[in-house]
Amino acid sequence: MVTIDGRSIGDSTRIIAATEERWPHPPLYPEDAAQRRRALELEQFFDEELGPYIRRAFYHELLPYAELVVPLFTDGRPATTRPVLGMGFPMLRVAMRRRFQISPPAAADSRAKIVAAIDRLEREISPSGYLVGDSFTVADLTAAALLYAVARPPELPYMRWSPTRTCRLSGASFSTRWASDPVAGASPRSTVGTAAALPS
Numbered sequence: 001m002v003t004i005d006g007r008s009i010g011d012s013t014r015i016i017a018a019t020e021e022r023w024p025h026p027p028l029y030p031e032d033a034a035q036r037r038r039a040l041e042l043e044q045f046f047d048e049e050l051g052p053y054i055r056r057a058f059y060h061e062l063l064p065y066a067e068l069v070v071p072l073f074t075d076g077r078p079a080t081t082r083p084v085l086g087m088g089f090p091m092l093r094v095a096m097r098r099r100f101q102i103s104p105p106a107a108a109d110s111r112a113k114i115v116a117a118i119d120r121l122e123r124e125i126s127p128s129g130y131l132v133g134d135s136f137t138v139a140d141l142t143a144a145a146l147l148y149a150v151a152r153p154p155e156l157p158y159m160r161w162s163p164t165r166t167c168r169l170s171g172a173s174f175s176t177r178w179a180s181d182p183v184a185g186a187s188p189r190s191t192v193g194t195a196a197a198l199p200s
Contacts, residue, residue, distance in 0.1 A: 012145070026135070028137055028138040028141060029138060030133055035132050042143075047142055049117055053117075054146055054149075054150070056100050056102055056106060056107060057110040059100055060102050060106075063097065066093075069089070069093075121143055
């Protein structure tokens with residue numbers, strides 16, 4: 001949820017569209033019609049075929065650890081918020097597992113979906129390092145927003161937990177998979193890093 005010019009917006013696609021309208025430079029939507037269609041198609045793919053599954057897989061790994069999840073939900077909020085949420089966390093954990101349909105079989109299916117989405121991401125990255133054309137677009141932004149917790153680029157200062165302790169998103173560590181760039185200097189890690197480095 002974000003508020004732009006007094007208007008609250010919740011859906012990620014609508015947030016991006018409103019951001020583009022309010023701050024059109026640099027543009028997130030390519031001027032070329034074919035590139036624009038491809039960028040929007042990739043945005044929809046990552047939003048629908050990665051977003052729900054990466055959230056389920058991560059919460060499956062993180063929810064047993066209140067000391068990790070509570071700071072995530074209270075970052076930037078008054079100091080009194082953390083102990084209150086900490087006391088209510090057992091009930092929140094049950095509610096989140098129900099809300100996101102979190103279970104070991106569902107998490108395993110989600111990990112497979114994440115791998116498939118990353119495989120497509122690696123296929124789609126162009127020699128420029130971007131997903132569409134020669135500039136950062138809505139497609140890169142959507143992928144980066146969803147994959148930041150996996151890629152863990154150094155530009156993101158609020159990643160405070162150790163993924164080796166909590167996140168088993170595949171048989172082999174995603175960190176190991178992304179230790180080197182698979183596409184001539186372009187990788188999911190570099191895509192996420194580009195998003196984090198953009199000026200505000």
